[in-house]
Amino acid sequence: MIPLQPPRRLIDVEIDGEDVRVPEGSTILDACHAAGKDVPTLCYGDTLTPKNACRVCVVEVEGARTLAPSCSRKAEQGMKVGTDTERARQSRKVVLELLGSSVDLSTTPRAAEWAEEYGADPARFGDDAATVEQPAKVDNDLYVRDYNKCILCYKCVDACGDQWQNSFAIAVAGRGFDATISTEFDAPLTDSACVYCGNCVEVCPTGALSFKSEFDMRAEGTWDESRQTETTTICSYCGVGCNLTLHVQDNKIVKVTSPHDNPVTKGNLCVKGRFGYGYV
Amino acid sequence: MDIRFRGAEPSEEERAAVDALLGPPATAWDGGSRSEADLRAAARAESQRDLLLPALHAVNDRVGWISEGALDYICRRLTVPPAEAYGVATFYSLFSMKPRPKRVLHVCTDLACQAKGAQDVRRRVEERFGPAGTDWHESPCLGLCERAPAALALEAGQPHRAEVYAPATPDTITTVTEVAPSSNGHAPSVNVAGETPVKDAVPQAGNPDLVLLRRAGVVDPASLDDYRASGGYTALRRAFELGPAGVIREVLESGLVGRGGAAFPTGRKWDATARQPDHPHYLVCNADESEPGTFKDRVVMEGDPYALVEAMTIAAYATGCAKGYLYIRGEYPRATARLQHAIATARARGLLGDDILGKGLSFDIELRRGAGAYICGEETAIFNSIEGQRGEPRSKPPFPVEKGLFGKPTVVNNVETLVNVLPILERGAQAYAAAEPKLFCVSGAVERPGVYELPFGATLRELLELSGTTGTTRAVLLGGAAGAFVTDLDIPLTFEGTRNAGATLGSGVVLVIDDTVDMKRLLLRIAEFFRDESCGQCVPCRVGTVRQEEALHRLSRRVDPANSRRSDDDDLVLLREVGQTMRDASICGLGQTAWNAVESAIDRLGVFR
Numbered sequence: 029m030i031p032l033q034p035p036r037r038l039i040d041v042e043i044d045g046e047d048v049r050v051p052e053g054s055t056i057l058d059a060c061h062a063a064g065k066d067v068p069t070l071c072y073g074d075t076l077t078p079k080n081a082c083r084v085c086v087v088e089v090e091g092a093r094t095l096a097p098s099c100s101r102k103a104e105q106g107m108k109v110g111t112d113t114e115r116a117r118q119s120r121k122v123v124l125e126l127l128g129s130s131v132d133l134s135t136t137p138r139a140a141e142w143a144e145e146y147g148a149d150p151a152r153f154g155d156d157a158a159t160v161e162q163p164a165k166v167d168n169d170l171y172v173r174d175y176n177k178c179i180l181c182y183k184c185v186d187a188c189g190d191q192w193q194n195s196f197a198i199a200v201a202g203r204g205f206d207a208t209i210s211t212e213f214d215a216p217l218t219d220s221a222c223v224y225c226g227n228c229v230e231v232c233p234t235g236a237l238s239f240k241s242e243f244d245m246r247a248e249g250t251w252d253e254s255r256q257t258e259t260t261t262i263c264s265y266c267g268v269g270c271n272l273t274l275h276v277q278d279n280k281i282v283k284v285t286s287p288h289d290n291p292v293t294k295g296n297l298c299v300k301g302r303f304g305y306g307y308v
Numbered sequence: 309m310d311i312r313f314r315g316a317e318p319s320e321e322e323r324a325a326v327d328a329l330l331g332p333p334a335t336a337w338d339g340g341s342r343s344e345a346d347l348r349a350a351a352r353a354e355s356q357r358d359l360l361l362p363a364l365h366a367v368n369d370r371v372g373w374i375s376e377g378a379l380d381y382i383c384r385r386l387t388v389p390p391a392e393a394y395g396v397a398t399f400y401s402l403f404s405m406k407p408r409p410k411r412v413l414h415v416c417t418d419l420a421c422q423a424k425g426a427q428d429v430r431r432r433v434e435e436r437f438g439p440a441g442t443d444w445h446e447s448p449c450l451g452l453c454e455r456a457p458a459a460l461a462l463e464a465g466q467p468h469r470a471e472v473y474a475p476a477t478p479d480t481i482t483t484v485t486e487v488a489p490s491s492n493g494h495a496p497s498v499n500v501a502g503e504t505p506v507k508d509a510v511p512q513a514g515n516p517d518l519v520l521l522r523r524a525g526v527v528d529p530a531s532l533d534d535y536r537a538s539g540g541y542t543a544l545r546r547a548f549e550l551g552p553a554g555v556i557r558e559v560l561e562s563g564l565v566g567r568g569g570a571a572f573p574t575g576r577k578w579d580a581t582a583r584q585p586d587h588p589h590y591l592v593c594n595a596d597e598s599e600p601g602t603f604k605d606r607v608v609m610e611g612d613p614y615a616l617v618e619a620m621t622i623a624a625y626a627t628g629c630a631k632g633y634l635y636i637r638g639e640y641p642r643a644t645a646r647l648q649h650a651i652a653t654a655r656a657r658g659l660l661g662d663d664i665l666g667k668g669l670s671f672d673i674e675l676r677r678g679a680g681a682y683i684c685g686e687e688t689a690i691f692n693s694i695e696g697q698r699g700e701p702r703s704k705p706p707f708p709v710e711k712g713l714f715g716k717p718t719v720v721n722n723v724e725t726l727v728n729v730l731p732i733l734e735r736g737a738q739a740y741a742a743a744e745p746k747l748f749c750v751s752g753a754v755e756r757p758g759v760y761e762l763p764f765g766a767t768l769r770e771l772l773e774l775s776g777t778t779g780t781t782r783a784v785l786l787g788g789a790a791g792a793f794v795t796d797l798d799i800p801l802t803f804e805g806t807r808n809a810g811a812t813l814g815s816g817v818v819l820v821i822d823d824t825v826d827m828k829r830l831l832l833r834i835a836e837f838f839r840d841e842s843c844g845q846c847v848p849c850r851v852g853t854v855r856q857e858e859a860l861h862r863l864s865r866r867v868d869p870a871n872s873r874r875s876d877d878d879d880l881v882l883l884r885e886v887g888q889t890m891r892d893a894s895i896c897g898l899g900q901t902a903w904n905a906v907e908s909a910i911d912r913l914g915v916f917r
Contacts, residue, residue, distance in 0.1 A: 080703055081846050083893040094900060095892045100703060115892060119848075122889035126851035152882065154862075154874065158854050180844065189392075195310045196389030200698065200844075201398045203681070205854045207844035212314070212390035213376050213405070220391065221312035 039105040044112060056087055056098035056109055065111050068120065068142045070127075071181030072099040073231050075294045076191055079182045083123050084142070088113045095119055117146060124148035129157045130205075132177045135235030135246075158205065164243070167216040170224050170303045172243040175208055177236035184209060184228035184237060192296050197222040226302035230285060230295050239283040252277065260287060263301040268292070270301050274308075281305045311389050313380050322378035325370035326363055330356075330385050339384035355387045358714075360696030364397050365638075365677055372412070372464030373404040388696065399698045399843075400679035401445075402462075402638050411463040413437075413444040414639070415476070418600040419789065420453035420751040422833055423825050424475070429457050432478035448682060448837055449600035450474075450639050453751035453819075454509050454758045460639060470641030472503050503642060506611040509603070511756040511775065519731050519745040520724070521761045524611030529646050532653050535614040541659070543733040547622045548667050550733070555626040556582060559729060561737035563744070568594060568685075568722030569790070569814045569897070571803050574729075577719060580709040581627045584717035591624045591632035592694070592713055592720040596678050596685035598637055599788040600837060601817035604747040605723035607759045609636070609643035612727075613650035617673065619726035621664065622733065624671040627719050632671065635690050637678045647675060682841035686896050687720045688712075689843070700845045701896035724816075746801065746816065750775045752785075753822035762801065769797040771818060779822030783913055787814025789834045790901035792908035793821070810908070827915045828864035831906050835860045838902040849899030852890040856903065859883050863916050876916060883910070 036051040043063040050059045055078070060067045071082035080097035087098045090108035095116060098109075110116060124143055128150030133139040142148070164174035182200065189196050197220045201210035211220040229237040238246075245251040256277045263270045270293045273285045284302050288295035318326070327333070333340035337351040363382045367374050374397055383390045397403050415433055417426050430446065437443040452458035455474035463469040473480055507513045507525030514526060527534040535541075547555045560575030581589055593616065597605040609616060620632050634651075636644055651673050654660045662670045676694055678684050684693045688702035691713045712718025724747055732740045744764045748771055751757045755776030762771060768784060783793045792811040799809045806813045821830070835857040844850045859879045866876065887903030894900045909915045 080895070083847050083895075086893045094894075097703065102705070118885070119889045119893040122852075122885050123847050123893060126847055126855065126886070126889075129855075130851050152878075153855055153858070157858060179847070180850070189389075193310075196391055197312075199389070199391040199395035201395045202844070203399050203401075204839060204842040204844040205850055207850070210391070210394065212379070212394040215314060219314055221310055221389065223310065 039103060041103045041106075042108045044110060050103055054103050056089075056096065056101050056103050056107075057085060059103045059109070060087070060098055060111055067098055067111055068138070069099055070136070070179060070233050071183065073183050073186075073233075075288050075296075076183055076186050076231060079186065082127070082179060082181055084120055084127075086116055086119050086123075087111045088116045121146040121148045125150045125152070127179055129153045130159050131179050131234070132161075133179075133234065135177060135238075136179075136233065139234075160205075160208075165217070166240070166243075168218050168224070169240055170299075171226060171229050172238055172240055173209075173217070174236050174238065174243070177234045178209060179234055179236075180207060180209070181233055183231040183233065187227045187231045187296075188222075192227050193223070193225050195221050195223050195225070198228070224299040224303060225297060226284075226299070227296045229302075230297075241282050245277075245282065251282075256282065263297070265300045265304065270297055272297070272301055274305070281308060309387070309389065311383070311387070313384065313390060314376070316376040316380045318375070318377040318381040319371075321371055322367050322375065323381060325366045326378070326382055326385060329363055329366045330359065333385060338387070339381055357386060357388050357696035358694060359386055360388055360393060360396055361676065361679065361693060364393075364400075364403055365679065368403050368679075369464055369468035370466055372410045373406060373408050375407075379405075386696075396696065396698050400638075400681050401840075402680035408442050410465060411461060412442075414447035414450065414460045414462065415444060416448075416450040416452065416456070416458045416460075417446045417833065418449035418837065419785065419819055419830065419833060420449070420601050420757075421457040422830060423752045423819065423821060424456035426457040428478055429459065429476050433459075447639070448840065449598065449602070451597060451603040451606045451637070453601055453603050453749060455504065456751060456757075460641075472642070474504075506607060509607045509758045510611065511758045512760060518761050519743075520608070520727055520747060521611075521759065523615065524607060524759075527612070529611055529613055530649055532614060532650075532657060532659075535612075539734070540614055541618055541665075543730040544618050544622055544625075544659075544665065546733045547625055548665070548669075552582065552626045552628065555622060555733065558732055558737045559626070562732045562740045563737075564725065564728050564732060564740075565803065566722060567724035567728070567747070567816070568687075569599070569787070569812070571813070574721065574725055577709060577721070578623065578627050581717050581719045584710065586717055587628075588631065588716055589627055589629045590713040590716055590718040591620060591627065591629040592690060592718055593620055593632060593634045593673075593726060594685060594687065594690055594720055594722045595634055595636040595640075595643070596690060597640075597723070597815070598682040598685050598841075599790065599815040599817065600834075601751060601785065601788045601819045602749050602815040603751075604749050604759045604816055606640055606643050608723055608727055608747075609640070610646050613643075613646045614654065615727050615730060616647065616723060617650050617654050617660070619729050620673055621660070621669075621671055622729055623719060623721065623726060625669055629719065630670050630672075632673045633694055633713070634673050634675045635678060635684070635694060636675060637685075638680050644675070644677060651675060681843075682837075683843045683896070683898055686898065689896070690720065691718065698843070700843045701898075703895055746813075748801070748816045748818050750818045750820070752820035753778045753781065753825075754820050764802050765805075766801055767797065768794070768799050768801060768818070771801065772797065772820065775820075777820055777822075779824060781820055782823045782825070782827075783821045783909075785817065785819040785821060785905065787812040787904075788817035788819075789837050789905055790814060790897070791817060792904050793913055794908070795912060812904075827909060827913065828860075831909055831915060832857070832860050832864060834905050835902075838898065842898060842902075846893075846895045846899065848890045848892075849894045849896075849902065852886045852894075852899065853902055855886050856883060856890075856906065859886075860906065880910065880916065883907075 038049045048063045078100035080100040086095035088110040336342035336346040367378045452474045458474035459476040461471045510525045564574045565571040684699040689699045693699040839853040
């Protein structure tokens with residue numbers, strides 16, 4: 029039996045001059061989606077509380093002094109939102125440039141497409157612009173932390189911490205441009221509280237966290253998503269029945285994800301479901 | 309929660325420092341040695357995360373740095389995951405996670421000090437002690453601008469000690485890293501003898517027309533009797549006559565707006581909090597005064613600490629708070645000591661605690677020391693800091709009056725704002741509004757630097773006539789690093805007047821720049837300040853402040869534009885675009901204002917023309 033949810037009123041919001049009705053409590057991003065708008069997002073995660081740190085989803089709300097992060101700002105009755113105004117586009121452009129000049133976005137889905145759409149040119153900050161470049165941390169056989177690609181979206185910290193896994197193996201350490209995702213005293217993952225559920229890998233938007241198999245294949249140049257098939261099945265380890273999506277290339281499983289719309293797991297798995305596919 | 313420890317053990321000294329704060333551990337479950345009984349019982353872990361910052365201070369104060377063993381022990385005692393505690397400890401610049409000497413010198417290189425020759429002090433210290441990083445650090449503004457250039461020596465031990473060197477001449481600096489012989493007291497020891505009296509920071513001291521500063525430098529700040537003899541606690545008695553709603557009505561009618569920089573109506577904030585059905589309500593006094601060039605709150609706290617205690621009591625009474633946090637910046641040893649003493653004596657005399665003055669009001673103040681992070685003065689970052697989280701600002705809405713400290717309705721007011729409540733109640737809202745006082749921190753090229761009190765509406769020229777200027781005034785930085793340079797001295801010093809002039813009153817900074825100051829270097833220092841103090845949470849500020857500094861470096865280094873691949877114009881366009889994006893898209897005020905002063909220097913002073 030599905031419990032009856034309390035009734036939700038609908039509110040009217042104007043998105044780029046177009047009226048949409050969304051349930052009370054929706055975010056501006058929900059309203060944008062309802063109006064069929066494509067707003068870029070990076071730190072927004074469909075299974076996590078929005079952190080609104082990346083600021084690529086900013087929109088112009090009439091009457092507001094600053095731009096609003098659409099992923100976390102709640103829509104209000106009568107709100108007039110511009111998703112494609114000059115000011116919002118300019119901010120997105122510069123934010124994409126700031127990111128592109130400091131972080132390796134080569135494995136970030138849609139980054140190149142947005143850079144083109146907004147006319148972002150990260151190279152204009154010069155060759156000596158500071159970056160977060162550092163060697164990838166390969167300290168276990170399951171997944172790799174390549175913080176050269178990290179945009180500090182906090183998603184992995186939230187997934188590891190109180191939002192999903194409750195392991196608290198990683199946190200943001202340091203401050204400002206020197207802030208990084210780190211275990212305590214920057215210890216190797218194998219010494220930390222990590223339980224290798226891989227839920228951080230699942231939510232990482234840039235490929236800073238990736239399966240060791242994917243990392244190695246990319247290094248060899250054999251990673252090719254066009255040759256991969258995805259098959260969603262049920263994990264065979266225990267009785268919970270988590271959904272697994274097996275990514276197969278050349279008849280070999282190369283990584284495992286989990287559908288985010290599964291009402292039980294919401295994309296989360298344990299170490300066995302995520303990494304224990306060697307027997308297949 | 310899945311907490312795993314790596315097995316690092318604390319030293320006896322580290323353990324003692326933490327136990328002195330928290331008391332000895334009760335069982336093996338919270339860090340004690342394991343007994344037979346512990347093996348047969350499980351204790352529920354109660355997180356005491358809000359004690360994380362005090363616990364880190366305890367170790368850092370006693371030992372000088374925080375080892376992995378000490379952090380581990382703190383985490384066991386407070387039930388905090390070690391990775392998160394590490395993230396918090398590395399956020400604050402006064403904590404060190406690497407071994408370092410017991411005595412460390414912080415040399416201020418910020419705006420007012422730089423205008424007064426901090427470069428020479430810095431060079432001398434570097435010659436004597438080698439590069440910055442271990443024995444000494446370059447420090448953001450120490451809030452000692454009236455005595456610039458300034459330095460602060462912090463010495464770990466029991467008690468930990470603090471010594472102020474201001475003005476610091478290259479000669480006074482030579483002996484300061486010698487560790488003093490240890491004493492065995494328990495309170496933090498402050499070398500008050502070496503500090504100039506508060507009176508010196510208040511050039512108008514003794515003037516009978518003063519309102520907010522009437523006691524500063526005149527009464528003994530350690531004497532509650534002196535405070536009461538000079539009119540102290542009449543405002544609280546008046547508050548009891550008016551009742552909570554009456555107090556809020558007076559504050560609303562007075563038109564008082566916040567003095568921390570944002571100028572939000574205080575009465576509306578109090579009213580909104582008082583009306584919240586959710587309980588408890590909290591009061592937070594923001595004494596994390598870290599804006600470069602600002603030192604008014606320090607002078608008020610050092611010269612008239614009971615006024616703040618009384619004002620907080622009134623605010624708590626009006627808004628229904630049983631607990632108040634006084635969050636003071638870690639670089640203010642004398643103000644901290646004065647307030648600790650004031651809170652303790654007020655409590656002993658029944659002016660804090662249960663049943664204040666027999667009126668059934670229950671209120672107490674907990675003093676929390678910051679640990680070197682400008683951002684913690686932001687009204688929501690302060691909550692995270694008190695709660696034992698990284699001092700990152702929260703996105704608003706929800707606003708603090710609805711969900712603030714510990715997720716509860718919270719009033720957060722700056723020191724100067726709170727102290728204004730006393731004359732409002734003593735004189736009545738009408739009389740107060742007729743001559744509303746404002747504090748200004750005057751420093752730089754002036755004859756008598758210090759905190760000045762003037763009624764709103766006085767012009768910048770009138771203020772500078774009081775302080776006197778030296779040299780040829782080139783510009784005035786109004787509002788600090790987040791403010792703007794102005795050249796028009798006839799600007800009325802009101803919120804509207806400065807706004808019309810494209811500036812801001814901000815935190816009341818009036819830094820006078822004469823023509824001997826290297827403007828390019830000053831702008832670089834401003835950019836460096838924001839780069840250092842950005843919390844790193846949002847992209848426009850985290851990367852934008854770095855790009856701003858890089859562009860300013862290029863612009864000030866460039867000697868031959870023809871030889872450069874980039875032109876000045878490219879960098880100016882880049883600065884403008886990045887600046888506008890920081891202003892539009894940053895989460896909090898730090899990123900939103902990081903471009904203000906640089907922009908005004910480029911546009912109004914033509915620094916790179």
